[in-house]
Amino acid sequence: MGAFCVADVSADEPDPALDRRHFLIAAGASAALIVGAGGTRAQAQATPPASNSGTTYTGDVIDGKRVVSALDVNDLEPGSVHRLYFRGVEAPTGQHWLVSVTVARGASPGKRLVLTSGVHGDEMSSIHTVQTVMNQLDPAAMSGTVTAVTDVSRPALESMQRRWPNSGRGIDLTDMNREWPGNENGPTAAGRHAWLLFNRLLRPNADYAIDFHTGTTGFGVTGFNIGEMRIPEIRAMMELYPVSQIADNPAYPGVLHNAFIDAGIPSFCPEVGAARGLDAELIALFVEGTMNVLKHHGILAGPMGRTGADVRVFVGNASFPVLATAGGLVEYLVKLNDPVEAGQKIAIQRDSFGEVAAEYESGVSGEVLGLRSDAMAEPGNPLAFVLFAEPGPREPETYPE
Structure with missing residues (x-):
């Protein structure tokens, strides 16, 4: 089918005041949306500067993978894939939750893209999308770096449930995608975990970021992108995906892709269908779109795959x-x-x-x-x-x- 937008409500010319390098814009969300696209939100607390302290190794090695408590991808050998564990917040036993980090550092310098998934523990297609992208990369032919974290909310993933089981007053269930950018001294383990990941792993290594999700258990969604199309860099990335819908909409506060935006890093959220299973057809579309984003930023060379210009896209x-x-x-x-x-x-x-x-x-x-x-x-x-x-x-x- 030919490409067209049924309800493209974005302005023809972007408002220069909406450039994220200069100020904060409205919040974005995961699958459930806010009704209105207008309005901005105030940032609850000042965002601390990105860490420049370099990589910190804890001295631990698990299954041959070194453990870090802070990461600077510039410390890693170019032209190689690096697999590490990042040490997050402590569990009730006093042991730390570890998350998996894969870094494909190109042989040549270039842009840095961060890919995240597993913020909710029941979103399997989003995880497999990121894994598939990383398995297709050849760092020797890359300019720049791609960093992937596929199990952000480890305790939620262990039981394939949406929310983090927080042992505050008995077992509470915390939605980690309402916690970003986290709070170092906050009242929940999930919020402290978010702070550690955001400030010591994700933000210091990102020029651009994509946070992958799916629908939740019991509620399925289409394959679509959600983000602020008023921001030219975000709109350009979202339109590189051959998916059927775009939600030009800010939604819940505290979501990860908005924390990136508040820190001056263009970001958006792909939603890869239903929870708990693997949707091979949708995964392939989002892999194709993500590879297009890598080419758009010069991290990879080669012709573009299909984009939004090649499919019918409904924008609301x-x-x-x-x-x-x-x-x-x-x-x-x-x-x-x-x-x-x-x-x-x-x-x-x-x-x-x-x-x-x-x-x-x-x-x-x-x-x-x-x-x-x-x-x-x-x-x-x-x-x-x-x-x-x-x-x-x-x-x-x-x-x-």
Whole structure:
């Protein structure tokens, strides 16, 4: 199909005041979006300068991989792949959570790109996307460096659950993608872990960053990118992916890609389909797009693959939530990526007797961005999100997850 944007709401000319090197812009998010694209947020605390202290080795070696508590990729041998462990926050036992770090340092100098995944522990396709990209790199032919961290939230990944199990008052569950850039002396282990990773591993080694996610357990999403298209460098990267949707939308505060942006590092968030499994078709599209980003920044040479110019891309700046008003089994009348009209019936819910308990319509015209994948729902559960073009600014609203 030919390339076109159904609802591209970005300005024709970028506002120079939105250049992240000069000031902070509005927050971004993961799969659930804020309704309005307008508005900016104040940074809760000043961001400390990136560390220039170099790499710190702890002296530990695990399975032949050295452990670091701080990393400067310039200390690593050019033209090689380096696999390390980074020492994060301590667990209740007093042992440290270790995260896996793969660095492909090119033979020639160039831009530095950081790829992250595993901020949520149930997002497998995002992890496999980053792993696949790294396995395709040949540092001897690269100019610049790519650093990958695929298990940011280690304790969540250990049980394939979305949130970090925090032993504060019994076991709390902390969403690590509301903790960035972290707090060195904060009240949660997840927040302290975020501070360590962001300030001693990620930010000091990034000129650009991409934080990969998927939908969450029980709720699937399409393959789409979310980020601030008003920022030219971010828009250029998002449009290099041959995926069907772009959410030009700031969302929840505290997400990782916004912490990068606040630190002057252009960043956005790809969403690679549903949680818990591997979607080979979507993974391939996001690998292709990420390789395009590497070529765009001169880290790799060679022709571009398919981009957004080669596929039909729907661009919206807001997401309409359809929430359950009853309990029961849900039958969907639409699929992911389907176009819908305002007032169109999209789901029927039946109670335990099989009688219709509720019917649900879209309140806007747009495209289906996400659908609940669990067959049962109770009042308040999101059943669907419809990506659409909001014609004017409105107050930000966060959605239940």
